[in-house]
Every structure is written in C-alpha cells, then in structure tokens.
Amino acid sequence: MTSRLLVSALLLVACSLALASDPSPLQDFCVADRDSKGTYGCQCYTREWRGLQADDFLFRGLHLMGNTTNDVGSNVTAVNVAQLPGLNTLGISMARIDFAPWGLNAPHTHPRATEILTVIEGSLLVGFVTSNPENRLITKRLQKGDVFVFPEGLIHFQQNAGNGYALAIAALSIQNPGTITIANALFGSNPDIACDVLAKAFQVDIKVVQQIQSKF
Amino acid sequence: MTSRLLVSALLLVACSLALASDPSPLQDFCVADRDSKGTYGCQCYTREWRGLQADDFLFRGLHLMGNTTNDVGSNVTAVNVAQLPGLNTLGISMARIDFAPWGLNAPHTHPRATEILTVIEGSLLVGFVTSNPENRLITKRLQKGDVFVFPEGLIHFQQNAGNGYALAIAALSIQNPGTITIANALFGSNPDIACDVLAKAFQVDIKVVQQIQSKF
Amino acid sequence: MTSRLLVSALLLVACSLALASDPSPLQDFCVADRDSKGTYGCQCYTREWRGLQADDFLFRGLHLMGNTTNDVGSNVTAVNVAQLPGLNTLGISMARIDFAPWGLNAPHTHPRATEILTVIEGSLLVGFVTSNPENRLITKRLQKGDVFVFPEGLIHFQQNAGNGYALAIAALSIQNPGTITIANALFGSNPDIACDVLAKAFQVDIKVVQQIQSKF
Amino acid sequence: MTSRLLVSALLLVACSLALASDPSPLQDFCVADRDSKGTYGCQCYTREWRGLQADDFLFRGLHLMGNTTNDVGSNVTAVNVAQLPGLNTLGISMARIDFAPWGLNAPHTHPRATEILTVIEGSLLVGFVTSNPENRLITKRLQKGDVFVFPEGLIHFQQNAGNGYALAIAALSIQNPGTITIANALFGSNPDIACDVLAKAFQVDIKVVQQIQSKF
Amino acid sequence: MTSRLLVSALLLVACSLALASDPSPLQDFCVADRDSKGTYGCQCYTREWRGLQADDFLFRGLHLMGNTTNDVGSNVTAVNVAQLPGLNTLGISMARIDFAPWGLNAPHTHPRATEILTVIEGSLLVGFVTSNPENRLITKRLQKGDVFVFPEGLIHFQQNAGNGYALAIAALSIQNPGTITIANALFGSNPDIACDVLAKAFQVDIKVVQQIQSKF
Amino acid sequence: MTSRLLVSALLLVACSLALASDPSPLQDFCVADRDSKGTYGCQCYTREWRGLQADDFLFRGLHLMGNTTNDVGSNVTAVNVAQLPGLNTLGISMARIDFAPWGLNAPHTHPRATEILTVIEGSLLVGFVTSNPENRLITKRLQKGDVFVFPEGLIHFQQNAGNGYALAIAALSIQNPGTITIANALFGSNPDIACDVLAKAFQVDIKVVQQIQSKF
Numbered sequence A, B, C, D, E, F: 001m002t003s004r005l006l007v008s009a010l011l012l013v014a015c016s017l018a019l020a021s022d023p024s025p026l027q028d029f030c031v032a033d034r035d036s037k038g039t040y041g042c043q044c045y046t047r048e049w050r051g052l053q054a055d056d057f058l059f060r061g062l063h064l065m066g067n068t069t070n071d072v073g074s075n076v077t078a079v080n081v082a083q084l085p086g087l088n089t090l091g092i093s094m095a096r097i098d099f100a101p102w103g104l105n106a107p108h109t110h111p112r113a114t115e116i117l118t119v120i121e122g123s124l125l126v127g128f129v130t131s132n133p134e135n136r137l138i139t140k141r142l143q144k145g146d147v148f149v150f151p152e153g154l155i156h157f158q159q160n161a162g163n164g165y166a167l168a169i170a171a172l173s174i175q176n177p178g179t180i181t182i183a184n185a186l187f188g189s190n191p192d193i194a195c196d197v198l199a200k201a202f203q204v205d206i207k208v209v210q211q212i213q214s215k216f
Helices: A002-020 A182-187 A195-202 A206-215 B002-020 B182-187 B195-202 B206-215 C002-020 C182-187 C195-202 C206-215 D002-020 D182-187 D195-202 D206-215 E002-020 E182-187 E195-202 E206-215 F002-020 F182-187 F195-202 F206-215
Strands: A074-079 A093-099 A104-109 A115-121 A124-129 A137-142 A147-150 A155-160 A166-172 B074-079 B093-099 B104-109 B115-121 B124-129 B137-142 B147-150 B155-160 B166-172 C074-079 C093-099 C104-109 C115-121 C124-129 C137-142 C147-150 C155-160 C166-172 D074-079 D093-099 D104-109 D115-121 D124-129 D137-142 D147-150 D155-160 D166-172 E074-079 E093-099 E104-109 E115-121 E124-129 E137-142 E147-150 E155-160 E166-172 F074-079 F093-099 F104-109 F115-121 F124-129 F137-142 F147-150 F155-160 F166-172
Touching: A074 A104, A093 A104, A093 A155, A093 C115, A104 A182, A104 B195, A115 C093, A115 C166, A124 A147, A155 B182, A155 B195, A166 C115, A182 A206, A182 B155, A182 B182, A182 B195, A195 A206, A195 B104, A195 B155, A195 B182, B074 B104, B093 B104, B093 B155, B093 E115, B104 B182, B115 E093, B124 B147, B166 E115, B182 B206, B195 B206, C074 C104, C093 C104, C093 C155, C104 C182, C104 D195, C124 C147, C155 D182, C155 D195, C182 C206, C182 D155, C182 D182, C182 D195, C195 C206, C195 D104, C195 D155, C195 D182, D074 D104, D093 D104, D093 D155, D093 F115, D104 D182, D115 F093, D115 F166, D124 D147, D166 F115, D182 D206, D195 D206, E074 E104, E093 E104, E093 E155, E104 E182, E104 F195, E124 E147, E155 F182, E155 F195, E182 E206, E182 F155, E182 F182, E182 F195, E195 E206, E195 F104, E195 F155, E195 F182, F074 F104, F093 F104, F093 F155, F104 F182, F124 F147, F182 F206, F195 F206
Parallel strands: none
Antiparallel strands: A074 A093, A093 A166, A104 A155, A115 A147, A115 A166, A124 A137, A124 A155, B074 B093, B093 B166, B104 B155, B115 B147, B115 B166, B124 B137, B124 B155, C074 C093, C093 C166, C104 C155, C115 C147, C115 C166, C124 C137, C124 C155, D074 D093, D093 D166, D104 D155, D115 D147, D115 D166, D124 D137, D124 D155, E074 E093, E093 E166, E104 E155, E115 E147, E115 E166, E124 E137, E124 E155, F074 F093, F093 F166, F104 F155, F115 F147, F115 F166, F124 F137, F124 F155
C-alpha cells in the first residue's frame, strides 16, 4: 500500500520530467505512457523496459467529425503526445479542425509551434497578424487543396467562409504545441484579470469588460 | 550608380539572411551593422572585414526615463539586436519599462522569448495566463527588488500598483523577442480583422467591436 | 549586363546561405524567394524589402491526385520550402501521398525529420525498422482516420493494402526534410557504387547486384 | 525485497528519461550510470549525489584491434554514452573501425549524427550518397592522414582498398548516434519485412528477396 | 523509514535528470522544487502534481546590496534556477553585481551563456578577450545607463572605475550559466593543478606559482 | 574592375553570414569556400551552384607530426571548417595534438564545444576543473588507447607524462570550436589588460603581472 503510493508519487515526478525535455531525440524514440490518466501520458519508456508495440505509434479516429455545436461553431481534435505517446521527443503533432457553416476557430496562438494547414473540404477565410509595431493582417480565402502557414507564436484564426461544412488537417512543429485562445485567456481566466487592466488595454468602459467576462 | 544600387539591393538580401539564422553562435560574435537604417542593422561582420570596436557591443541611455504620456501610461525602451548590433546570434536582449502612476504595460506576448523582470522602483501588479484549457491567472504584487518570470509565449501584463512612478528592468531570452500587444493586434491590425470574427470570438455585438476598433 | 550576371551570381550565394540556417526563427517569418527557379526558391526577404503577400504563405493544389503510373504505384506531392517559401525557418512541411492499388512508397529515410501521417482514404500497411543491433520491424495496418509516426532518420515504408485507391496526408518536422529512397540511393546512384561493395553488403552474387542496378 | 523491485523499476523509468533529453548541457556535466547493465548506463548523477570520479570520463582500450573475422571483414568499436557515461548531454562520441584486407563497413546511416573520420593506417575507399532526386555518389580513396566527412543521415560506407590491415578513428556529433546498417535493417529485420514490399522496392523477383533474407 | 530513504534516493535521481534537460520548453513551464536543499531545487513539477503558486515564479531581494568586503571588492547575487525554480527550462537568468570603490569582478567565463549588463549606479571599466590567435581585448568605460554584451564563453571582467559605489544588473542566456573565475579555477582548484603545469603555462618560476596558490 | 571589387565585398558579406548560422543542417550539406584566403573559407555553396567534389569533404595530412619546438612543447593541428569546408553546418571537427617529452597543451577552454580525445601514442596527464564554487580538478593519467572527455566550456589541459613523444587525436562538438588559451588571453591580450586588474585577480604584486606579460 505504501509502495503503491510511493510508485504513484514517483511516476508523477517522472512524468513531469519527461515533459520538461527537448524534442531533439537522443535515441530512435521514447514512447510516453498512454495509461497514466490525468497526467497526459508522460512517462517515457525505452525498449528495455517493456515490449514495444506498434500501437505506441498509433492514434485512431481522426476521420471522425468533431462536435461543432458550440458558441463558435468549430471543433479541434488534437493528436499530440497526450493522445499519441510515440510522439514524445520527436518534434511534431497533428490536428483535425471541423467547422459548422460560418463556424470560427477563434483568434489564438501556439506559444511553441508553427502551424501548417490544408483544407480537405469547404472554403476557409484564414489570417494571422504580425507583431508590433506593424500588426499587419495577412489574410487569404482558402479553397480545397490549399496549404497555408501560421508562423510560430503569432495570433491567427480560421473561419468557414461558406454555408456548408468545412474540414482542415493541420500539423504543428512540436509534440505539445499548446493553444492560447485569446478571448478565453483574457476574459475567461481563473481568477479574472482585474477589470481596470482589461478596460485600459482595450480602451473600453469597465462595464463592457464585465459584460464580456460574464460570457466566458 | 548602378553598382551603388546593386550594393544596396544585395545588402538587403544579406540583411534578411542575417536575421534568419539561429542564435547559437558559431564564432566568438557576429556584429550586425548599426548603420543600415530601416533594416534594423542586420548585416553581420566578421573581424576580417573591418576593425572591431567596443562600441559594437555598447548601447547608451538605458537610465533615461521613457515617455509615459500615452493611453496606457507606460513605455518600453528595448535594447535588442536593432539597437545593439553585438547581440546578433547571442540569444539575449534587455528592456527598460517605465510606468506613470497606475500605468499599464497592456497584455501582450513575446512569440519567441521568456521574460525575466526586476522592479527597480515602485510597486507592480503583474500576471500571466496559462494556456488552454485552464487559463489560470498567475498574479503577484511585486515590490522593489522582486524578480518575476513570464514564460515563453504566454500572455502577460504589468501594472503600476501605486500613485508614484515605477521602473522595471527586463531581460528576454533571444536577440529579437518580438512583442504582440493583444488589443492592438486584434483591434488595430492593418487591415482590420473582419468585425464578425471578433464579435463571435469575444461574444459581443458587432457595434462593440467597431467601437473598440475605432480607438486603435 | 555585367550587373545582371553579378546579381544572379550573388543571389545564388545568398540562396545557399539561406538554406544553411537553422529553423529556429529569429523574426516573425522569413519568406524565401518563389521565383528563383532551379535553386529551390531560397532567398530570404524581410518585410523591409518588398510588400509581404499572403501568397507567400500559400500553396495550391494538394487536393490533386498525383500520378501513380510508375514502377512502385505511388506518388508523393511535397509541400516544403521549395514549394511554399513562407515555411523558411519555421520547422515544418507537408506532403500528400497517393497510392494505386497495392502501390508502395518504397523503404526510405528522411535524414532530418520525423514524419506523422494520417490515412484519408483506403487502407495502408506501414512499418519502420529500429536501429542496430535489434532492427525490429514495427508494423501496422492502418485504416481511414488512423495517425502513425515514423521517428527521425529511421527506414520506413507504406503500402496500399487493398484493391482500391489510397490517400494519406503527412507532415514532417523540418522545412526541407530530404528523402533517401534506399533502393535508388544504393543501386541507382550516380555514379554507381562499386558492385563488390553492394555484393558483400547484401551477401549476394555480383550478378544479382548488376541486375538490380540495371533497373535503376 | 519489494523496495528493491521498486528501486529497479524506478531506475528504469529514470533511465528512459535520461536518454530522452537533449545534448545541450545545463550544468558542467551529467554523468550517466556505468553499472546499470542492459540499460545502456543511463541514469544521470549530479555531483551532489556521489563523489565524482575521473573514471566517469574515461574509456579504456581503443588501441585494441577489433575482431574482423565476420562476413564483411570489419569491426566497429563504439565509444558512446553507453561505454563512457561522462558523455551524457555533451553532444559527441567516438569509434574505432578495423578492416581486414578488403574488409567493408557496409552501407549504413547514423540517423542523428554527422561522422568525421581519419585514416590511421592503410587505405580506404569511402563514399556517401546524396538524397533524392540526385543520389550522387561522392567517393574518395583515402590514405593515411586523410580526414573525411559523412553528413548527417546520409548513406555511407568504407572499404579497405588494399591487401593490408586498415584502421580509422571516427567521431560523431551526438552522444548516441545510432547506426542503421541498410542490408540488415531491410533484409534482416525482426520480423521480416514482407517479401513483396522488398521485391517491388528493389525491382527483383521475390525469390531473390528470400535468398537475401536467408543470409541475415 | 525504508520508504522515506527510497523517496529521498529517487528524488535525487529525478533531480539530476531535471537538470540534464535542455531549456527549450515543452509546456508552459516546469517549476523546479525550491525546498530540496543542497540539490539546487531541481525536481520539476507539472501543474498536475500540486497547486501552482505565483511564488514559484518569484525571487525577492535583488534590491539588497551584496557584501563587498572581500579580496576583490565585489559581490554577485545570482538569480538562477536554484533561487527561482520557475526559470527551469526557460532559458534565462539574472544577477546583481555590487562593487566597492575600485572593486573588481575578476576575469571569468560563463561556459554556457552570453551576458548582457546595464550600469545602474557608478562607472565601470569592462572588457572581454577574443579567442585565439588574436586575443584582442575589447574594453570600454561604462557610465550609468550603458548596456554592454559579453559573448558566450569568452573571458571578461568588470571593475569599478571610481571612488564611489557601483551597481550593475546583468542577465544571462540560460537558466544555470555557471561561472569559472579563472584565478580560482587555476590556482585554487581542489586538488591543486601540478605546479609545473602552471609554471610552464604562465612561463614563471615554480615559486611564483606556489605563492599564488597559497592565496587561494 | 568595379564589379570585381563589388564581388569581393559581397563575398565578404556572404562569408560573415555563413559563419553566423547554426550547425543544424537544413540540407544534405553546405560546403564552404576553400579558396577565400584570410576569411576562413566561409561561403556556402549548394549543389546548384557548381559541381560538387569529393575534395570538398576531404582534408589531407593529419598523419604529419606538428612542430613542437616552442615554449610549451606541444602543437595542435586543427581540422575545422576553415580547413575542411564540407564541415559547414554539420556540428563536428577534429584535431591532432603532438607533444614533445613533457610537453604541455596549456590550460584552455573551447567556448562552444565539448572535446573527446584518444591517446594514439605515449602517456598523457590530463585534467579539467569544474565551475564555481567547487573548482574540483578531475585528473587522470592516460595510456595509449584511453579515451577522455572535457565538457563544454571548462578549463582543461594535457601534459606529456613521459620522456618519449606523445600523440592524441581529438574531436570537438562543433564546426568551429574556438580556443582560449588562458595565459595568452589574460597576459598576452592586445592591448594588455590593466596590470591592477590582473594583480588583484591573481592576488600578486603588479611587478609579477608585468613580468608575466613580458613573456607573452
């Protein structure tokens, strides 16, 4: 019983360590542990520890449409190291993005990754904004078969530009890219950012800030 | 004359190349060109080309208070490779941040850098927000002598938490960290992001979006 | 005229330099030159040089089926920095792989990249082999919607495991991953590798080597 | 007893983690554990844990000739992190290659490293093949005192070009470069790659494939 | 009791591993453990293990003057991952350097970091020496507000160039830059470097070496 | 004539850029220019520019004994990117070190590289010193066939521990590691470091400093 607790505690230590390392691999691969629920499957196994399995390098179900019945009408199905443990240390991940008609993948950043995206079905209006002081919006209407790049760390968005369904497949340049949806991070953080900070930043009345915060 | 044009054109090519390289140095240093106005001083000289000077590694004036009479009441004096050419390839830069009473360095990200900051004078309320899905606000009231870290790519802000003047010195983990002030990038981009994208992202009326856009 | 030659020569110098740099970006982006035919579009432009265009970040036509009427019955449509100049320094690229019935993407390595692949249509038998001394074959039959990883530098292959057409979308962890098709590199190099080297390596008669070489 | 098992299990976890990290050192050094048999000596000790010893940075016996009585007539004595634990995180390793008369170090790749080699004794015919689509063979006959480079991830080989004994010392650009001997990985994997895959890849009859497989 | 020992042993394993990883972050942050005395607070916790606290990203007291009553008349207050656990994996650290009148921060190197420094008070004579064969001394007298760069791995020093007190704030390009004070490393190592080595290196009599060693 | 000057000027720009980039390769290789005397052969050519030659990857003469008739009785023959242009971007280099009886390769650091060394002939006393505050000397007497590691950036030395000749082959973890011979950098810099700085650092009389400086 004590041992069991001990193992659990130490696996958690190990877990945090695994996620701290850099994606440049030092061996053929370093599979993370799919079974450690709640800790994003993070222990790293070499082939010495247990029999390696092809399933360690497999994720199933990217053909399944995500549920877009939400406020923005889009859904991201991520395939990163948490879902596909064989990605550990290998510097890449994937995602599927579904869009209801006019659905929006709201402005967000990936703090540690560039994104490349191709449209499988439908038409998307996409854009990213360059950093200060220019804040240029680079925007394009994409058709089926178009490929577009969103550089590392820049704010970007994708919107279904049509009445039909739209689908994109994206890849990201690290095993765990992270996502910061701007509106959620600013107006839906836990706890709230002080109203006066947001009011001054966006140059609006505090009541507008409170109104937006109430939605998140 | 043709030659002169040619040289200019090629220096611009060279310039873009210099900035494309990684900060891991391959020689003692690689000084960028301070004199190429408008291109951020980016050509890289080896010691073979011209006499190396101590001034290549020097920036003067970080003791001078920045002008904080603006909408947010703060001012950032950056010392990166554009101002200090000797920083080229060396993976670090610095900044001074001045705050009028209650002044705000509005929520922003550095897409390629972690920031470490120490309070030289006054008191600051600082915070950063973790990525999805938690969006936890990590916040602290800093006093003189406090040092705080803002991890790479995360949204963060600093606010003068007092009626006096405040001053901080910050360092960033790359020669050209970039800054994305969220409100400016979203509501003041050039051209504008479509109103309906922002309205859906922030779940507000289009009129509110237009009102905010008019301020930027 | 001399100047024109000079410019061409120097653009080639610049070109080679651009491709020598590391993918860690030092600015928002660093677009390569789409127009320099034969040199893989490699000059890098900053925003100071010319107007930035959304098309710099765009590739069109990944929905078009590749021509699979060849010896192995497969076709790779690559979207790397040569086809999509905005990828320069950003550490990622994409590809579409078409398979005729029972078509094979023959055993190959990417010397500088991990590959992640998802099956859009059909069914694929995929595998990779671990390094010495174990040389374990990790293999899986993939269905539509499956995602699989091929770790950096390891030999891998994909085969259409059915009578229908098959399609996969892949992403790679660098802007210019390179491909080494093993059979072509060993038996179809220019000039040929000496017969006795290959005969000893594969432990076959020199006649067998010559027979294979005649096919490539 | 339970504790002992527990310790073993956890050392294995730790071990796998150590090998997952990148070679950029974060401290003076990080010695791996020489004593953990079968797991490639992978735990990493700081100086706080035990007394540091000069032997942690020492490997003995590179002057000893390797046994070249095998099918190819060559032998590689590797000195990487498994043999020299002090190399952990430091980004380099070494090897000695012995050649019987006309002996061959058969075509192989190092998936994570460039190799530099100098001939100590004898004469070697060496070569590497560039990636697709050119697959150019770069080849040279080396004499005593020659130094040659084999770029990261490319297929290369060395053959004793004389009736005498030959010896080379090589260094590789990472602590654990890995080796993929092409013939072994393709025709001697465990389990076998399907015959039809290899037959189509090399454009030979399935019987030829089976014949080669039987040798490995 | 056994369990307690076991936990301690394993935390030390974990500790050494945490410090072995590269500063490129794979998640928002990876806080090290402030409480593990003697091991520089090195375990890495993810947010799953315990409640994250703002104090993990905070160091207090950089406004306090260091004690400069020592042989060289200077004092460095370092704020690296040992003092500020939130810096773990984030690639930056900070320091305060106090100088008594004419005090000297003696010639030293940081084996893994570039240093950027700004003078807060007083005037400093600073310099660094380039590598062989030129060994050029790049030197400058700095005033309040000056910023200067000391490239990675080069020998450098700072001296208070006045009768008053002087103060500088420095930042370094890694979480644990390390410092090698040349005189101490050469003449005060434990055990001593053999006298004849130092005598030949500095081309002085052995008695001079012994005299210097006796001071350290 | 003007064009010729122009080309020269621009090749020098290009040259400085090539050396500024990181060793992670973005293509199979990137050969530097062997012919640009005085600029360390630094332009980078892709295969598009000119016919690639095996000689680009070759250095001849490492079997030749260096001249050890100098003050310290040792000689280093370096093979880095200046001597072997094909090493450009590939992250490794090599050296031969000759020792007269009791000859010394005086204490030095490589600011950007780890060194691994094997003794080909004779016997060497080697050592390195860890960073502050411990400054532990790790030392070993090496015999023929011994391999030893000197971690990145640490001060180290090798001394012939016998009356015969000694020879070592070393490899370094970057294409241009740089060397800082401590005594030369401190007492033989150009211009001199101020006497009082060195006197205070080494805690000796200024006359001793001047005496040492006169030797360099």
